[in-house]
Amino acid sequence: MASSLRGMLAKIIRKGTLDVIGADGQVQRFGDGSGTPITIHFFDERAEEEIYRDAQLKLGEVYMQGRMAFEKGDIYDLLALVKTNTLVADLTFPMIWRGLLRIAAARARGLLPVNHNRRNVAHHYDLSAKLFDLFLDEDWQYSCAYFNPPGISLEEAQLAKKRHIAAKLMPEPRQRVLEIGSGWGGMAIYLAETCGVDVSGITLSEEQLKVSRDRAAKRGLTDRVRFDLQDYRTMKAQSFGGPFDRIVSVGMFEHVGVANYRRFFRKVHELMDDDGVMILHSIGQPYPALYNNPFFEKYIFPGGYIPSLAEVLPDVEKSGLLVADCEILPMHYGHTLRHWRERFMARKEEAAKLYDEAFVRMWEFYLAGSEMAFTHEDFFIFQLQITKKRMSVPNNRDYIAGREEALKGKEASRAPLEKVLF
Known part of the structure; x- marks a missing residue:
């Protein structure tokens, strides 16, 4: 099934091999087929959309919640593959606007004492x-x-x-x-x-x-x-x-x-x-x-x-x-x-x-x-x-x-x- 996340992965993953199994069981491959394959399995369609909208937070949350799992490789392999391939030009609109919000929030927090209590x-x-x-x-x-x-x-x-x-x-x-x-x-x-x-x-x-x-x-x-x-x-x-x-x-x-x-x-x-x-x-x-x-x-x-x-x-x-x-x-x-x-x-x-x-x-x-x-x-x-x-x-x-x-x-x-x- 097509999703916004699949479109983002098609743009990002140029080298290596990433297989994504959707909640419907369909498999889509990304990359050039090189390296050791990584296979992730999503168990609900909403998980893919959440990661697309806020990958920095939701990838970890979806994994933590058990809504995705690895059939080949592990979470380190996936993070390393994405980081190896990602360029600044690959940033999506959701990534950019969420990043701007987080910059503003970080600057506001920076004005406060970090360890005011324990x-x-x-x-x-x-x-x-x-x-x-x-x-x-x-x-x-x-x-x-x-x-x-x-x-x-x-x-x-x-x-x-x-x-x-x-x-x-x-x-x-x-x-x-x-x-x-x-x-x-x-x-x-x-x-x-x-x-x-x-x-x-x-x-x-x-x-x-x-x-x-x-x-x-x-x-x-x-x-x-x-x-x-x-x-x-x-x-x-x-x-x-x-x-x-x-x-x-x-x-x-x-x-x-x-x-x-x-x-x-x-x-x-x-x-x-x-x-x-x-x-x-x-x-x-x-x-x-x-x-x-x-x-x-x-x-x-x-x-x-x-x-x-x-x-x-x-x-x-x-x-x-x-x-x-x-x-x-x-x-x-x-x-x-x-x-x-x-x-x-x-x-x-x-x-x-x-x-x-x-x-x-x-x-x-x-x-x-x-x-x-x-x-x-x-x-x-x-x-x-x-x-x-x-x-x-x-x-x-x-x-x-x-x-x-x-x-x-x-x-x-x-x-x-x-x-x-x-």
């Missing part, structure tokens, strides 16, 4: 800890791993990420470290055990707070590692014993919002000692986005925003801080997300018991869409090393490899990580 954080991070246990590594690292050398396991790559960040942070024994966005506690515990530092971790997730405190207690670290339910914006250095020697933030900056960047870095300046060092690890995109992906905004990360470096660096400078080093990791998160998606799908029945089948499809779409952003949209990870004084860090990068080797030796003496028991 709702946005709770929406994602206060999901059942059992869910994250299905696909994360043994240390519950929910951020990009560091696959160096290539081909190592997810567990090895997440350890390499912590080691790489610690090497650039350069903490010394008995120094005081602040972690902004402490997650389930893995980075704070690593720094305390390998570097001999005192760590204060802050989070807005009550679920993560409970898990991280429990983990620190089980490892006998409560005297050196503390976690608090705390908004960075209201922190006072004197309440935590004065300025911190080191500050680290991994995977939290994506929730700050463009309107709050200067406020964030001014707070960093306030909380950091004059000879201090900060490592900021964040997802980045190649240019400022006009608006967020509507599916992710609605279902996954409300209020989140992926920055470009052009949006971040001016506010670092205007806050009286210096960028001592900037490292770009282009494909490491793509590899990380592939591991997560494969692990999650291998245990999807357990995820469905925690929530339902619609949640499983929503989560699969989220992981696949995120992976596609790194493999096909030039997203990347950036790590900024930030100081107040230029000479607070060495004038070359040779020290990083040396510190990583020293940290490997200390890792060998750590007690084995234990999976959280529920």
Whole structure:
């Protein structure tokens, strides 16, 4: 049966092979017949029209609702095929006018504080800890791993990420470290055990707070590692014993919002000692986005925003801080997300018991869409090393490899990580 969606696909899909089975059972092929075929099956006619009118939101919703399924390939394959083929000239009128509406809405939201309360954080991070246990590594690292050398396991790559960040942070024994966005506690515990530092971790997730405190207690670290339910914006250095020697933030900056960047870095300046060092690890995109992906905004990360470096660096400078080093990791998160998606799908029945089948499809779409952003949209990870004084860090990068080797030796003496028991 002909539909507006079929017409759009005929225009977009030039290379590759996409077979579409309609609700009436009829099959239509798009593309040049090359590559591995992808076959999708729609179970109601309305689904095709909804996707045509608002593909950015409705493709994910229709899939989540079970109104389409894959007979060959999967959702990542479809997203990658569409992205590989789509040109600006392929934009339809519905895409254009909905995009304009979303630009206007995004600008209005940008005038408001993103994390005025904990709702946005709770929406994602206060999901059942059992869910994250299905696909994360043994240390519950929910951020990009560091696959160096290539081909190592997810567990090895997440350890390499912590080691790489610690090497650039350069903490010394008995120094005081602040972690902004402490997650389930893995980075704070690593720094305390390998570097001999005192760590204060802050989070807005009550679920993560409970898990991280429990983990620190089980490892006998409560005297050196503390976690608090705390908004960075209201922190006072004197309440935590004065300025911190080191500050680290991994995977939290994506929730700050463009309107709050200067406020964030001014707070960093306030909380950091004059000879201090900060490592900021964040997802980045190649240019400022006009608006967020509507599916992710609605279902996954409300209020989140992926920055470009052009949006971040001016506010670092205007806050009286210096960028001592900037490292770009282009494909490491793509590899990380592939591991997560494969692990999650291998245990999807357990995820469905925690929530339902619609949640499983929503989560699969989220992981696949995120992976596609790194493999096909030039997203990347950036790590900024930030100081107040230029000479607070060495004038070359040779020290990083040396510190990583020293940290490997200390890792060998750590007690084995234990999976959280529920």
